[in-house]
Amino acid sequence: MLIFEHATPGRRATAQAPATMADIDLPKRFARKSPTGLPEVSEMQAVRHYTRLSQKNFSIDTHFYPLGSCTMKYNPRACNSLAMLPGMLNRHPHAPLSHSQGFLQMMYELQEMLKEVTGMAGVSLTPMAGAQGEFAGIAMIRAYHDSRGDAERSEILVPDAAHGTNPATAIMCGYKVREIPTDEQGDVDLDALKAAVGPQTAGLMLTNPSTLGVFERNIMEIARIVHEAGGLLYYDGANLNAILGKVRPGDMGFDVIHMNLHKTFSTPHGGGGPGSGAVGVAERLMPYRPIPVVARDGDTYRWLTEDDLPDSMGRLSAFAGNAGVLIRAYIYMRMLGKAGMPRIAEFATLNANYLEKRLVEAGFDAAFPQRRASHEFIITLQKEAKELKVTAMDFAKRLLDFGFHAPTTYFPLLVPECLLIEPTESETKEEIDGFVAAMVAILEEARNEPDTVRSAPHTMPNRRFDEVSAARKPDLRWRPGE
Amino acid sequence: MLIFEHATPGRRATAQAPATMADIDLPKRFARKSPTGLPEVSEMQAVRHYTRLSQKNFSIDTHFYPLGSCTMKYNPRACNSLAMLPGMLNRHPHAPLSHSQGFLQMMYELQEMLKEVTGMAGVSLTPMAGAQGEFAGIAMIRAYHDSRGDAERSEILVPDAAHGTNPATAIMCGYKVREIPTDEQGDVDLDALKAAVGPQTAGLMLTNPSTLGVFERNIMEIARIVHEAGGLLYYDGANLNAILGKVRPGDMGFDVIHMNLHKTFSTPHGGGGPGSGAVGVAERLMPYRPIPVVARDGDTYRWLTEDDLPDSMGRLSAFAGNAGVLIRAYIYMRMLGKAGMPRIAEFATLNANYLEKRLVEAGFDAAFPQRRASHEFIITLQKEAKELKVTAMDFAKRLLDFGFHAPTTYFPLLVPECLLIEPTESETKEEIDGFVAAMVAILEEARNEPDTVRSAPHTMPNRRFDEVSAARKPDLRWRPGE
Amino acid sequence: MPFIPHTPEEIEQMLATIGADDIETLFDEIPANIRCQSLDGIPPAASEMEIAREVQAMADRDAGALNFIGAGAYEHHIPAAVWQLTTRGEFYTAYTPYQAEASQGTLQLIYEYQTMMTGLTGMDVSNASLYDGASALGEAILMAVRVHRKSKSRKILVPASLHPNYRKAAETIVKHQGIELVELPIDPQTGRIDPTALEQYSGEDITALAIPQPNFYGVLEEADELTAWAEQNNTLVIGVVNPFALGLLKPPGEWGENGADVVCGDGQPLGAPLSSGGPYYGILCCKQAHVRQMPGRIVGRAVDADGKKGFVLTLQAREQHIRRSKATSNICTNQGLVVTASTIHMALLGPVGLRNAAALSMANTRKLVEKAAAIGIAPRFSGEYFHEVALQLGQPAAGVLERMAANNVLGGYDLGQVNPSMADSILVCATETKTDADIDRFIDTLQAAL
Amino acid sequence: MPFIPHTPEEIEQMLATIGADDIETLFDEIPANIRCQSLDGIPPAASEMEIAREVQAMADRDAGALNFIGAGAYEHHIPAAVWQLTTRGEFYTAYTPYQAEASQGTLQLIYEYQTMMTGLTGMDVSNASLYDGASALGEAILMAVRVHRKSKSRKILVPASLHPNYRKAAETIVKHQGIELVELPIDPQTGRIDPTALEQYSGEDITALAIPQPNFYGVLEEADELTAWAEQNNTLVIGVVNPFALGLLKPPGEWGENGADVVCGDGQPLGAPLSSGGPYYGILCCKQAHVRQMPGRIVGRAVDADGKKGFVLTLQAREQHIRRSKATSNICTNQGLVVTASTIHMALLGPVGLRNAAALSMANTRKLVEKAAAIGIAPRFSGEYFHEVALQLGQPAAGVLERMAANNVLGGYDLGQVNPSMADSILVCATETKTDADIDRFIDTLQAAL
Ligand SMILES: Cc1ncc(COP(=O)(O)O)c(C=O)c1O
Numbered sequence A, B: 001m002l003i004f005e006h007a008t009p010g011r012r013a014t015a016q017a018p019a020t021m022a023d024i025d026l027p028k029r030f031a032r033k034s035p036t037g038l039p040e041v042s043e044m045q046a047v048r049h050y051t052r053l054s055q056k057n058f059s060i061d062t063h064f065y066p067l068g069s070c071t072m073k074y075n076p077r078a079c080n081s082l083a084m085l086p087g088m089l090n091r092h093p094h095a096p097l098s099h100s101q102g103f104l105q106m107m108y109e110l111q112e113m114l115k116e117v118t119g120m121a122g123v124s125l126t127p128m129a130g131a132q133g134e135f136a137g138i139a140m141i142r143a144y145h146d147s148r149g150d151a152e153r154s155e156i157l158v159p160d161a162a163h164g165t166n167p168a169t170a171i172m173c174g175y176k177v178r179e180i181p182t183d184e185q186g187d188v189d190l191d192a193l194k195a196a197v198g199p200q201t202a203g204l205m206l207t208n209p210s211t212l213g214v215f216e217r218n219i220m221e222i223a224r225i226v227h228e229a230g231g232l233l234y235y236d237g238a239n240l241n242a243i244l245g246k247v248r249p250g251d252m253g254f255d256v257i258h259m260n261l262h263k264t265f266s267t268p269h270g271g272g273g274p275g276s277g278a279v280g281v282a283e284r285l286m287p288y289r290p291i292p293v294v295a296r297d298g299d300t301y302r303w304l305t306e307d308d309l310p311d312s313m314g315r316l317s318a319f320a321g322n323a324g325v326l327i328r329a330y331i332y333m334r335m336l337g338k339a340g341m342p343r344i345a346e347f348a349t350l351n352a353n354y355l356e357k358r359l360v361e362a363g364f365d366a367a368f369p370q371r372r373a374s375h376e377f378i379i380t381l382q383k384e385a386k387e388l389k390v391t392a393m394d395f396a397k398r399l400l401d402f403g404f405h406a407p408t409t410y411f412p413l414l415v416p417e418c419l420l421i422e423p424t425e426s427e428t429k430e431e432i433d434g435f436v437a438a439m440v441a442i443l444e445e446a447r448n449e450p451d452t453v454r455s456a457p458h459t460m461p462n463r464r465f466d467e468v469s470a471a472r473k474p475d476l477r478w479r480p481g482e
Numbered sequence C, D: 001m002p003f004i005p006h007t008p009e010e011i012e013q014m015l016a017t018i019g020a021d022d023i024e025t026l027f028d029e030i031p032a033n034i035r036c037q038s039l040d041g042i043p044p045a046a047s048e049m050e051i052a053r054e055v056q057a058m059a060d061r062d063a064g065a066l067n068f069i070g071a072g073a074y075e076h077h078i079p080a081a082v083w084q085l086t087t088r089g090e091f092y093t094a095y096t097p098y099q100a101e102a103s104q105g106t107l108q109l110i111y112e113y114q115t116m117m118t119g120l121t122g123m124d125v126s127n128a129s130l131y132d133g134a135s136a137l138g139e140a141i142l143m144a145v146r147v148h149r150k151s152k153s154r155k156i157l158v159p160a161s162l163h164p165n166y167r168k169a170a171e172t173i174v175k176h177q178g179i180e181l182v183e184l185p186i187d188p189q190t191g192r193i194d195p196t197a198l199e200q201y202s203g204e205d206i207t208a209l210a211i212p213q214p215n216f217y218g219v220l221e222e223a224d225e226l227t228a229w230a231e232q233n234n235t236l237v238i239g240v241v242n243p244f245a246l247g248l249l250k251p252p253g254e255w256g257e258n259g260a261d262v263v264c265g266d267g268q269p270l271g272a273p274l275s276s277g278g279p280y281y282g283i284l285c286c287k288q289a290h291v292r293q294m295p296g297r298i299v300g301r302a303v304d305a306d307g308k309k310g311f312v313l314t315l316q317a318r319e320q321h322i323r324r325s326k327a328t329s330n331i332c333t334n335q336g337l338v339v340t341a342s343t344i345h346m347a348l349l350g351p352v353g354l355r356n357a358a359a360l361s362m363a364n365t366r367k368l369v370e371k372a373a374a375i376g377i378a379p380r381f382s383g384e385y386f387h388e389v390a391l392q393l394g395q396p397a398a399g400v401l402e403r404m405a406a407n408n409v410l411g412g413y414d415l416g417q418v419n420p421s422m423a424d425s426i427l428v429c430a431t432e433t434k435t436d437a438d439i440d441r442f443i444d445t446l447q448a449a450l
């Protein structure tokens, strides 16, 4: 039942609003006449409705959630309670510096820690998700070339394994996109890269480890090729969890990076967000950082704005990005500490390699069996799809019945029938073993009673949906009287 | 799975404790050698385990919960967040008055509001649940008689409909219990009462409305009889919700009362408590109030202790009772306000009478069909038990499958096959109608497929339990190696 | 090891299964010469207890002031239930509902959100959120350009009465795509878009006109007239609204003859705490005809294999994970959790709660203006305002605000930051959270600071 | 109407169904002459926003001090997860699990709690909680009297080293049942039970001896010797423990030869915030043989109709709702929610977390004592202490504490309140929450206040 179906005209959550409408003199031409359509429910009805709705979700707090490329790890509860202290929640973004030193200090220290873990010269926290960080990064690349009068560079190179945000971002920044193929080992095809670079090359966007779940071994060679062509190197930090404290983007030759703090630094992104796509830059891109940035003058902290960074690629939001997310990331990083950083990469990698090995031993095909897994890896169910007519999607849906959130399916696009599996460091061996057992059981079902798998899930609030009809005749809102 | 079954030796929620054990010099004879047996789990495991466990509960926030005599109404979320402000949580019970004025003011105002709604001369907030309030009340009756040298009074009268805590309390206070029967209308049998009172009568404990869901109409006559015999009148306030702002115990002639703040004033009592059994007293019992009590001297507030109330019946706890519960009750009362108090009684009563009428129309037997329901009422399934061999317990269990918590079953003991149903004022008409529909559907099932009802529930985490074996061979804790 | 559950025995077992000697071996594909050394710039791990105390101290440092600043972020009462429910693990620690069957909670909630937002704005369709109001304006402009294929100019009229940071963010976002943002000046008298300035563009190919309501100065724009102008000139209308104000104000879907084409704004006033500027969320609504140019996630109702209704992400062919370089936007992660809070917030307010709170905010700001008049301070503009107003102080605002802040009253936003010609003015907002005593304190503090 | 969902139409419909003209009619059985008038002593309704502001102000008024008071309520780090989980609606707004099938969450949790508590105390059985430590001592004494049927004296030795309010509450609770609490003096030198005083009772019929560990003064009692005495004298032992200390201390189940018979204490240090004294919870554990004399709820594992394991309230024949006047106690509502928090707390601490936090608390108090020595302040007693200690100031403690409080340091508990002869002494506790800087601040503030 929708909240609107619980509503009755005239009902209210009385404690939540002024009892009567204040006297106001709003001229008729500005005034609302039509109803707002908000539901009329009691406070308890709202609480009960949304409590029950929530129970229909899988989440990290209830289920193993090995969604590849999304780093669904434990979100420490302390980050939540501290970020929600009244003093944190009530600070206005335009509060004067006299009432901002606590917050600014935290943001400054976060910038410094992020510089340290990435090896970059400067950081701006303002982008509000990975994709916005990409935008900021590519726009900085453009600003850099422009500042040198190097205006002919019109192309951004993107490996075919790249996340969809990479090419979409390049387009938003006014570039053309040229795809670079992947070789059989999962590395960027160097010959193709060499053939692609030229004076038109503005830069290359790379995720490392890539979305194929392997570390790009030729990274130094790639950096050389791109740099020699006059291009800059962009690092998509979605997979930073894999290498935290092990190798730094700055040391790999990247000029500009974004980080997905909501992944690597564990801020919850409930139901789709919010995230944070903080960016880091090498020295030569410092002038172009998105504003605002926090600076320290002796003992006090202040914002750097247009006046301080006149060549900035610009502002990306009304204020300074997703502050509440940044506070959570800060707290998480402080709880990890210096020794905790590399451990994240180590145990994320250990879990992924262990899980991959166990699945391979159980008869599944790894997409890159000859490679080490990074923090994630790909299983391809091509064989099962062909022989048993049971697809990756079928496995994914059946996993739900076994109490596991499905891995990422059908991404990256170049591996057919793939599951991109990222267990993260916070899962136990038992949980991973349980997942293997479920995969094995499903494979058994696929052989003996394939329809059970094909028609899964069977235990969820809904069975499989007809998405095609839904898209053809979109029903995007409830209408009164339904 | 038990939390212990998720554990592995050596695992820890590392962020939660000092990294290493501090150097201490604890002499061997004091030191622990055996393991504590606490589970060794990660933080995420604990969060996931208890999140999932919680989902197995019915609760007000998820289900209609018409548990008679328990007043399971909406618990406003604001009471929780405000009672859990750091300033509230961190106050030490022995904090000096200089650091206690905010808290004491709140408690003082709560005392005053409770005096107003009950018509009593004084209030002590210290009892920690209804039963402890009863204890305080009966001990005050004893102290009163003792102070007058009236030491022969050895009996407490208790109607047969009384809650079990009433006779149990009387015994704890060193009294004998004499039961008074109920007449056919649900009122106290006046002749029996007259016959029972005498110089041995210390007092009478009465719930009004009674646990039969009806208002004791002869209350003034009862008060006269007891008082004339030299006894005092005790009010069990479990059902105060029914008469809030309509009639006050003080005005009905009660000398001492307890209130169940966790019922009437809506503090959550998750999983069995905590509650608060604040007591109110008539003028002549003022000296005997349990300590501490908050007093106001001009602009400042302070505790009254043994020095101020040397005749107090005593202390009931190490500090001053369930402060966090009292804060929640205070906030709730302030949100209700003067106009809100009688409305609680009105709508609790409206819902109960409506639900009773609908069930009677649907063919169920009310225990007292000729009476008005108070905030609750009794349905007796004697007919169904006899004719269909489907009992009140069967109905109760089957209701769970329909998404409703069962009413109180088999209490009060004098009505056979009874369901004591208390919808509370915070439920909507739709919800009540839904409950009626479920009862009707179950009645239908009882006629057509009685085994479905007898073997219910069918949709819960467990089917019906073998409670007899459980009590015969109690398994009261998990043991390592199980 | 914080947040890592592995015991030494398990590590051994897992390595044995993998066939690796140690964990370090798993990193052997990383060139040795670039491996990083210990991160000495990171402090040692703090326990939860330790960091809690530090963060509490930082929070305390900034706390305690009475706030009258708005300027795009507004202090409102948020029911306690909102974030208690939103931070339930099942909402808080889920992600984008890719697996619809295991995400019906989030999906249904977004569908309810879309319904509420279309109701509030009077538009046909809402997406599931963008980042914030400013970036949403950028996306709205890009969307308008895609939708209005007939218009070749790619010129967007962006009034000076629009939030300055919205204008800057939009510029940042659209400038690489040959789009020109043309500033439309305000009438210095009324504080709203100068109608004669707009008249100059009549007959020109203008792709879209952005209309803020209320505008940055709190003033109500003549939205009907502006929309009528746009309709006559074949120009799309982008409404930039404060959704809280829509409790009282005519919804953009009803402006002019046919309503706005695209509506954006910041959802913050509906359930997001001030929180230093974020996370808030960007609203984006449009007419039905434009839905396939909409960026961001959209939830639709669907039917499952049993014929039972439920909810799915739909129209995904607009999005980057399907369409890559041809997507309507690069947005992926959005502001889901804030939308969760906002949906619960709107359900708890209901139509009357929203209207009354909006009216009380409006009345409070009027009260403040009246009391300011008594000490000789008047509004800078004559246009009708909602719950925010520019006051002219007759002296540099910066100093006045500083002196007020020293008394723990944050007196407003210094308009000199936007325009040096307004350096004697502040923007002040008194929402429903302000009592008469608060307003008196504002006035007293202001007077003392003048 | 706060928290009432009825609309006028619904009220009409419902009254029509009932057949009543108005709601007032439903109260027509109440004698008219006692009906109450309007409650003028109750203020008008405050909205959530209004009350939130008031309560925040009250909370702020009492906040901000650095606390070194213990005396029965101890400041410990509580993991953020504990109360975030505990206040989930399904825990927070459920009640006693009467319907086992719909309450497996709470029931399993209590079973886990019972397991943890028996592990900590070394006892066989735990109930599901009593109100608090003090009242639990009262119940423990009543239980001991019921259990020890051979002992006719009903005399309980209650040492003066036991928390004074525990002694008072126990007295209140047991005094009507012919039970005599006999005070056992402490050795003024060591601060523990005076062994010679105990010796005087050898051979006498004493029903039970209560042993606090640590005792009110923070001193560790010679629990083994005391228990041995009791065993020799056919006296039951009631352990009164701080469960937090059991991370390090020998559990009462292992005292003497056979361990304590009944163990009580306050669960507060395991997950309950100070919260002005409550809600905390009372621990009650016992030997297997005594279980049927145990008051309070008990959860047991059971098998359902499908043979599946689960949990139920069990042994209910001890309780008032079944046995009425013959019940083991009148207790009904207990402290379930706090037990929920405490169970989660113990799971998060684990054995190492508890032990390390206990050790750090002990070390911190030692540090404080050492630094106090440097300014000439020494412990009052020579007995070994856990994490709390009596310091002798050489001047009236009340004034010193007041001067410290004026500097926002709550320096301890004034022992003059317990015993005028100790009016120059304070009881001080430095748990794991205290840093070296805190301890230095304590010393500096103390020195300034002397
Ligand atoms: C590899 C990769 N790059 C970029 C992104 C985009 O990040 P965001 O979703 O935070 O915008 C993602 C996120 O899903 C990703 O997996």
Ligand SMILES: Cc1ncc(COP(=O)(O)O)c(C=O)c1O
Binding pocket: B069, B070, B129, B130, B131, B132, B163, B165, B166, B207, B211, B236, B238, B239, B260, B275, B276, B277, D331, D332, D333
């Ligand atoms: C009628 C009645 N009296 C007394 C009590 C005892 O109150 P408590 O459970 O708070 O001890 C109850 C509670 O259930 C009750 O219903």
